Amino acid sequence: MEGYIINLNKVKDEDLIVYILTKRNIHTLYRFYGARHGTINMGFKIDYEIEPSAKSTIGRLKDVIHIGFPWINNNQLLQLWQNFLQLFYPHLKDSEDIGDFYYDLLESAAYEWNKQNPKRVAIESYVKLLEHEGRLHKEFECFLCSQKIEASVSLIRAYLPVHEECTHTLSINIQGLLELYNNKSTLFLNDIEVERLWRVLLEGL
Ligand SMILES: [Zn+2]
Incomplete structure (x- = not known):
């Protein structure tokens, strides 16, 4: 699915809680820090999947693709x-x-x-x-x-x-x-x- 990152909270180490505005609601997801992930940032539009977590009510953010804007490098x-x-x-x-x-x-x-x-x-x-x-x-x-x-x-x-x-x-x-x-x-x-x-x-x- 697609959405806009409207908030990021740093938790332990470099992990993040990511809040994404979608067409229906706001998804709150956990993102593990790791070299395999692309950069995400406040305001970015992303395409992503949600992996349900057995240990937590918060799902994991995965398969993130940054959807750039033509002006993103300005x-x-x-x-x-x-x-x-x-x-x-x-x-x-x-x-x-x-x-x-x-x-x-x-x-x-x-x-x-x-x-x-x-x-x-x-x-x-x-x-x-x-x-x-x-x-x-x-x-x-x-x-x-x-x-x-x-x-x-x-x-x-x-x-x-x-x-x-x-x-x-x-x-x-x-x-x-x-x-x-x-x-x-x-x-x-x-x-x-x-x-x-x-x-x-x-x-x-
Ligand atoms: Zn007045």
């Missing part, structure tokens, strides 16, 4: 990808049967990652996620003071809208936000706004 793109993917495990770890939404979201993000600024791809993907989870706030009411926001929307974690003056953070132009929310496009956001939204995203899904 360190900067890979680093941003890893930063983005590490947000998914804390968000999904307690969910059962998460369905194919998250896997498909990563599939299209991976495809787009080198086609434009990857931070824009991440932000657009995140807005799709918020909408999927019913958490996208299209009504601009301040999360902190509960008053309507007429101008100068700022966003805090989970892209909750707030007054610029309530948080003293960079405001995002409303037309750009509406384009993002309605068409999942960052076209009308400038690079400074994109950087701000990327930083907010890194605080957690």
